[in-house]
Amino acid sequence: MSGASPISFEAQRPAPVGRLATLADRWRRFWFEPVAPDNLGFCRLLFYGLLLYYFFPVHFVGWANVPESFRDPIWLFERFHLPILPDPALPAAGAAFKAALLLACVGLGTRMSTAVAFLLGTYLIGMRYNFGKTDHVGAILVFTMGILALSRCGDAWSIDSLVRRKRAQKRGEPNPAQVLSGEYRWPVRAVWVVMVMVFFAAGVAKVVQGGAAWVFSDHFAISLIQRYYDPSPPGNRIGLFVANHAWLAHTLAATAVLVELSIPMALFSRRARLVLPPALFLMQLGIGIVMNVWFTSFMYAYLFWVPWDRVLGKLRRQDRSA
Amino acid sequence: MAQQQAGGPAPAPVVEPMKPWRVRLVYGVVGAIVLGHLYDIARQQEHWPFSNYPMWARPANDWHIKNVVPVGLTVAQSPGEVELTDPAYLAPLPPHYQRIAVMRVARRESKRDAMLRDYLDYYEKRRVTGKHNGPRLRGIRLYEYHWDLHRDARNAAEPDGRTLIYEYLRGPGGGPASAPATAPAATRAAQ
Numbered sequence: 001m002s003g004a005s006p007i008s009f010e011a012q013r014p015a016p017v018g019r020l021a022t023l024a025d026r027w028r029r030f031w032f033e034p035v036a037p038d039n040l041g042f043c044r045l046l047f048y049g050l051l052l053y054y055f056f057p058v059h060f061v062g063w064a065n066v067p068e069s070f071r072d073p074i075w076l077f078e079r080f081h082l083p084i085l086p087d088p089a090l091p092a093a094g095a096a097f098k099a100a101l102l103l104a105c106v107g108l109g110t111r112m113s114t115a116v117a118f119l120l121g122t123y124l125i126g127m128r129y130n131f132g133k134t135d136h137v138g139a140i141l142v143f144t145m146g147i148l149a150l151s152r153c154g155d156a157w158s159i160d161s162l163v164r165r166k167r168a169q170k171r172g173e174p175n176p177a178q179v180l181s182g183e184y185r186w187p188v189r190a191v192w193v194v195m196v197m198v199f200f201a202a203g204v205a206k207v208v209q210g211g212a213a214w215v216f217s218d219h220f221a222i223s224l225i226q227r228y229y230d231p232s233p234p235g236n237r238i239g240l241f242v243a244n245h246a247w248l249a250h251t252l253a254a255t256a257v258l259v260e261l262s263i264p265m266a267l268f269s270r271r272a273r274l275v276l277p278p279a280l281f282l283m284q285l286g287i288g289i290v291m292n293v294w295f296t297s298f299m300y301a302y303l304f305w306v307p308w309d310r311v312l313g314k315l316r317r318q319d320r321s322a
Numbered sequence: 323m324a325q326q327q328a329g330g331p332a333p334a335p336v337v338e339p340m341k342p343w344r345v346r347l348v349y350g351v352v353g354a355i356v357l358g359h360l361y362d363i364a365r366q367q368e369h370w371p372f373s374n375y376p377m378w379a380r381p382a383n384d385w386h387i388k389n390v391v392p393v394g395l396t397v398a399q400s401p402g403e404v405e406l407t408d409p410a411y412l413a414p415l416p417p418h419y420q421r422i423a424v425m426r427v428a429r430r431e432s433k434r435d436a437m438l439r440d441y442l443d444y445y446e447k448r449r450v451t452g453k454h455n456g457p458r459l460r461g462i463r464l465y466e467y468h469w470d471l472h473r474d475a476r477n478a479a480e481p482d483g484r485t486l487i488y489e490y491l492r493g494p495g496g497g498p499a500s501a502p503a504t505a506p507a508a509t510r511a512a513q
Contacts, residue, residue, distance in 0.1 A: 031348065032340050032345065032348075034337045034338070036335065059414070061414065062413065062414045063414055065444070066412070066414070066415050066444070067437070067440030067441070067443070067444050068440070069427075069433065069436045069437040069440045070415060070419075070420075070423045070437065070440070072423075072426070074370045075368075075369040075370060076369070076370055076371070122371070126370060126371070129370055131415055131419050131423065132419055132422045132423045132426060133418065133419050133422050134368060134370055134373075136373060136375050136377055138371070139370060139371035139372070139373060142371045143355060143371060146351070147351070150347065150348075150351060178333070178334075178335035178336075179335065179336055179337075179338045180335050180336070180337045180338065181337065181338040181339075181340065182339075182340040182345075183338070183340060183344070186348045190348070190351065190352050190355070193352055193355065193356065194355055197355065197356060197359040197360075198359075198373075198375055199375075200363075201359055201362065201363045201373065201374050201375040202375035202376075202377060202379070204363050204374070205363075205366065205374050205375055205376040205377075205379035206378075206379045208366060208379075209366070209376060209379040209380050209381070210379055210380065210381040211381075213381045213383070214379070214381055217381060217383055218382075218383060218385075219381040219382050219383060222382040222383065222384070222385065222471065223378050223382055225471050225472075225473065225475060226382065226387060226471065228475035228478045229387050229469050229471070229475065229478045231407070231417070231418070232418075233475075233478065240473070240474060240475060243473065244473050244474075
């Protein structure tokens with residue numbers, strides 16, 4: 001945090017002239033408006049904590065023993081000639097990944113731990129996709145870990161930041177000033193962009209591959225009913241209820257496509273942000289309940305839409321006034 | 323761990339400007355993420371971790387389902403056939419991965435025998451080392467299970483019918499002893 005200077009963000013930029021300049025200024029503000037590190041730091045703590053909770057029971061062992069004929073390498077592994085690590089290297093990588101998640105969560109050696117979590121996480125999450133099935137849950141975790149690894153997410157809500165303060169106190173130096181920086185803004189915005197790309201892509205795929213039939217045919221009803229013929233069927237009959245009410249099935253199908261295609265608006269409009277990400281969260285929760293297809297770890301990325309600094313500030317104020 | 327926990331009055335915040343190389347790095351990273359996705363969206367392809375996210379995108383308009391299911395043939399005459407649904411049989415490969423892998427090669431003669439031989443070898447290796455309690459197998463049959471979809475899913479528990487599409491029996495030397503195949507029919511992977 002050295003090199004901090006009490007100059008305003010606006011002072012770094014030439015005064016906007018005309019509409020284009022205003023747009024450019026809004027663009028810069030979107031990405032780099034100086035903010036306190038608390039929101040990003042709290043997101044880091046929650047995100048890696050949830051990842052650790054999710055991956056802790058996962059055993060990374062024995063994948064190299066699976067016969068070659070079952071393999072169907074994904075692009076990343078084929079392009080970069082990544083092998084499936086044999087035991088005991090694979091379990092060791094799994095243990096190192098979990099240790100990195102823990103350290104990244106508490107913010108100890110954050111730069112290193114987030115980088116290790118990203119590299120090992122990319123490998124370990126991608127590895128199982130080399131056996132014929134790619135799901136759409138792991139990629140957003142990889143992108144989010146990559147963004148956090150490049151960020152200064154350890155500057156708040158971390159052991160690293162506590163240690164820095166204690167050292168300053170020990171030396172008799174004044175408390176380091178709270179720094180506002182674009183460094184704490186862009187990572188959260190970048191995760192938003194990743195999520196927007198994911199859902200926008202899903203919306204486009206439905207339009208391109210399904211067209212109007214995706215909404216107006218029996219497709220949605222058939223997809224719901226098919227789940228009851230799966231080896232892991234839903235534990236309730238909500239899907240059958242929806243499938244048997246055509247108007248409801250068509251409405252939900254249209255809503256899904258509309259919300260997915262509208263999600264880019266959430267980047268630019270505060271009002272859209274209040275509606276669209278929660279709607280997608282509820283949609284994924286609904287898919288879990290109705291179809292027994294769960295996007296559990298994917299849903300951790302939603303926490304980046306919550307302004308935790310404001311939430312925590314409000315809680316603190318309520319605490320004081322009580 | 324909050325910044326506010328340390329002692330002393332908090333001084334006024336200062337604004338730290340972004341270094342130009344960091345700004346360029348951010349634009350580079352975000353640009354790569356966006357362009358990678360746009361490429362897959364335009365081509366309707368997947369290059370993990372980039373993807374066009376085609377979950378349930380292809381319209382389903384067929385009120386029938388067909389699934390290829392591998393069934394083990396035991397050495398003993400009874401029970402004769404066993405369902406290969408225990409996750410321990412081919413661990414760490416989850417059962418739905420197994421089904422997808424088998425479905426992928428069910429109609430591809432060039433790869434089918436190799437996969438079924440590997441399946442039996444791996445199963446047996448795990449069985450003799452006590453990693454599962456399945457019976458000894460002498461072969462695998464691939465069945466196509468088919469259902470007519472009902473709006474109340476009343477027939478979901480059992481398929482309406484099944485067709486033997488291939489049988490792989492291990493010969494004395496480890497190779498196939500017999501391999502009768504029936505006429506191929508289109509299969510659809512479960513989404």
